[in-house]
Amino acid sequence: MSIDSKYTHPEVLVTTAWVNEHLKDDDLRIIESNEDILLYETGHLPEAIHIDWLRDLQDQTVRDYIQPEAFATLCSRNGITPETTCVFYGDKSNWWSCYALWVFQLFGHEKVKIMDGGRDKWIAEGRPLTRQVPHPIQTSYPIPAVRRDAEIRAFYEDALAQSQSCLPLIDVRSPSEFKGLVTHMPEYPQEGVLRGGHIPGAKSVPWKDAVNTDATFKNAEELRDIYQKNLGLKPDDEIVVYCRIGERSSHTWFVLNYLLGFKKVRNYDGSWTEWGNRVRAPIEKSV
């Protein structure tokens, strides 16, 4: 399967076959990012490094992302320069690789790609895995001047304003979570949220609608049907996406921003674990 050239930015998606041919490229860094904490150690793509969404990308005290200095250190340690193309892949239909890519975008690292289908597709095709951990030559990544929170990240107040202004809010969780029938996502434990439901005015478009059964992204026409034809979104709309902690919504952010070329999409990473616990946050339920 090739990448659909009708995506707005088809260059951000690469096939497993493409990655297989470029494993040893000097200007490329393959990055695995998973939900399963130990999965990388059980076997990963040759030359792939591991970036842990919690340990490496988040502040360990405050619920926030790392600061630019820490991002520069992370990249330097992993042999990444601003010119390095980072190819992300991982488990869970690329939730966490999209999340890692989104965090890299917070720091303005522009050269990013996703391996379509992620880890599962690579394995399903019988491609090689290794337990050998690469040791890239350390680089000196410049400290980014800013973290682009205002551009691609939404906070509680932003999501509230979005709701009050009747601007597009997309809830990418499962329908049961959206309706307030459950306070955990299917097949996962409770993540400590006190109220169920959704942000008033939000529309339910589960992240899963954007992928095929093999975890690859649906083609451009199918995606446009979902988000533009059915939901009525326009490429210039100001859109906020959310889920529970921001990883599934990173996936939808990737779809809207790169595959469909929407220009003003922000990910509300506080998501439902913030909103559903916040005192007096307005909540809507539906059946």
Place this chain on the structure above:
Amino acid sequence: MSYPSKLTAIIDLFSGLSDAEKRETLIAYADQARLQEPREGERFDLEDVRKDDECTDTVGIHLRLDEGGRAHFRITLGPQVQTLTRAMSSILCKGLEGITPTEVLEIPADFVPKIVGAELVRLRSQTVYYLLTRMKGVAKVWLQRQRAFCPSQESEI
């Protein structure tokens, strides 16, 4: 309550390891998870195979009691179950090997972070506790059945 001796040995093993060594050892245990599955021809006194809403995949707990009333567990895990949970299935099958169902019920869950380490116990890794809960559930049902069928033997179990 103190832990069973085999589980204590595993806890002691992990307590002397660095974080990196803990991860390596957990991977080694995860690699052995298949060995804890039921073997051909094995019969069990109680089996509980199900997929709960909060879990990624199916977990099966298979309990056999020997003539001495000692419990022997086997565990089956669906393919989507995380690596840490696979490791814990090996650890629990080995650590609880040969204790009585009553002793299974008394095991506190506070050994998990001692083995896994605080860094790896995350909200989405709670299935490591879930496995022990399921094993206790099977042990409890077995005990209840025994008491229902053989009330006079209650004190012996």
